[in-house]
Amino acid sequence: WLWSIHRHKATLSAAPNFAYELCLKNIRDDDIRGLDLSSLRMLVSGAEPVSPSTIERFTRRFEKYGFRPEAMAPVYGLAESSVGLAFPPVGRLPIVDRVEREAISREGVARPVKKKDAASVEFVACGRPLPGHQIRIIDQSSWELPERREGRLQFKGPSATKGYFRDEEKTRALFDGEWLESGDLGYIAGGDVFITGRTKDIIIRAGRNIYPHELEEFVGNIEGVRKGCVAAFASSDPGTGTERLIILAETRIEDTEHLDALRNRISVAATDLLELPPDEVVLV
Template sequence: MSRFVETLVTSARRNSGEGARGLITGEPAEPQFRSWAQVHDAALRMAGGLGEQLRPGTAVAILAADPGLIGPAVQAVWLGGGSVTMLHQPTSRTDLGHWAEDTLKVLKMIGARLVLLGPPFEQLAGVLEDNGIAYRDLAGLAATDAEPLAGPVEVGEDETALLQLTSGSTADPKAVRITHRNLNANLHAMVTAAELDPQRDVAVSWLPLFHDMGMVGCLTVPMAIGMTTVKITPSDFLAGPLVWPQLISKYRGTVTAAPNFAYAVVGRRLARADDDFDLSSLRFALNGSEPIDPVAARTFTDAGERFGLTPDSMVCAFGMAEATLAVSFAPLRRGLQTDVVDAEGLEKRHVAEPADSEEPHARRFALLGHPLPGLEVDVVDDEGEELADRQVGRLRIRGEAVTPGYLTVDGPQKVQDADGWLDTGDEGYLADGQVVICGRRKDVIIMGGRNIYPVDIERAACEVPGVRPGNAAAVRLEAGSRRERFAVVLESKQAGSEDAEKALRKEVVSRIVDAVGVRPAEVVVLPPGTLPKTPSGKLRRSATADLVPHR
């Protein structure tokens, strides 16, 4: 068996009987604990129940919401030598016709021979039947009394374990191919960097399992090392964000992870909360998956202090599916650390020169730490020449956790160059060896010879009262015969009121000009919940740009 599968089996053997660690699901309504030995036994039964439908190399897609069903199901596929693809889940706002069209493209792209369908998505079985795609009822499979799989099948280190979809509903889906070697390398690197102790640590997570941070970081890693993890669904979190600190308090959670926006949302609620939370156990609150706004991050740590939260528990990180999950973690027990740099040097000379934090137009970036064990990060210019410390350029990564390539609708696509480097698509620099990300290269707005990063514009817009925090997008507009232009699209409850929108636009423009010295060509105000995002909550900039009126 692969080294990764061996860790799953070893974890199961160590976690049976009294004192066993395992998977807790069903919160907040009907909590259920199953040891990793019980999860493993369920996985063997499910693999046995799949019979000839699960052979080595089979691509199996999963569409379900309940982590209690998903956990043993993904292990069953790995024990049987198959690969797992977590399909993006439709929501109440999803056009099911479009979702079905996009999902069928994904299934064809990955060569899926089987879909495991669980609640609440059973009604989509007809779509699969109409298109000749085999599926199994996941709840029924979990209750099978079939003969268990005798043991893990032999699988090579470079065989596919996980096909991680990189975006939401797009015309051209793409999946990152994660091998058993990749998974094994990155999970052990994260265990080392985060100093995870299966006997001491407890993870608490609401992250979606179709996202790499939820699937790899908050389910696969605990399953592999035998650490207890409490898993609820994103809908549980959205229904009441304070369920997150409630579960950390209840289970004495030590480890959690989320994107920056979630810390901001919960931070604001904690500041007004009368609940009796106890967050003193939390030692590792990973902040990643999207640009980190230091002000938003401190909203969480400041509000949490009266509930015993240690500010030093915040760990800013750089990760991407192409590296399996994690690339770098900020140093532990130091909390949020930032790098303050001169705006002019950054935008015009592409150098991150340290600046006084009191300077009005200084730029502040979160320090994202050194690369994890087994990974390298460097910065190069457009000609591929390596740049020195604090010179801004293209970030590249290399190491055993880096994917060999994508699956696309046009076939496999390699991503590493001849020397094993992968271009991340990010622009940034190294500060005394720590990774700093300025923004996505394709999103940079160039005006008057300056590189202006959308995140600076978006932060300024979100400072305006009435703008929903974390719900503003700065997008480039097609220049044509004009000079480069950009627009800001934001969400506000004031949408629909002509006078309120006019006042809001005026204040947003003023804040942006004060912050970055340039004026947006347009400010578009949308009602809450309408800004285009991927299923994992990231802004879809190309779709957002389509919402800007052409003038």
């Protein structure tokens, strides 16, 4: 991929977040000696949650090969809008919004903070609606929310679908008047859209929202866990009336003692991040 950009002097290319992680993990300096990425005007990251850490590390690693930080472009789109819906201006550095974890998870308020620690969480700006398109954030009563309030993301525009082929039930659920449901949660700040998660993926535990993709990335960085092979999900608990937090992680470790130690490290790390322990850690 990178050598193709080099050979053809490509100015635009795109990949999901995991592709950038693969580049960081698998490409050795000897493999790309002489590589030149300076032709790129925009390198798009989308199709799945964009990690602030990934774009920062990719930029730092490949800057010496001509990659310009302002070429990195986190975007937002979905099939129901013919893929593209929001893009940042060409040549703008990526924007990462650091907000108070407690405020966003309990109140749905994206309150900015300066300090990067366990009490904060970061989201990447995915740009602004393409010309002729609109995005709004609404609450559970379909009232439009102001800036920095998390809610359901809806959209409309000339690229929006008319519905699902031969599926009237799903089509009815897709539309809210003239607006379409994205299935995503997010907020708007400074004109940019920030995606916080999928509506169906959010885990609600002890009155707060837990964002699985953030926890999965965090656990994936623990030694012994296969990066990109972690799933955090909820399992309803009728006894308590809340959801149990389950972390499933792949590992190549087979020794029982080492597996127990890894399970404990994951539990401690998750507790440090969320201030809530997982109910179960499963290693496969």
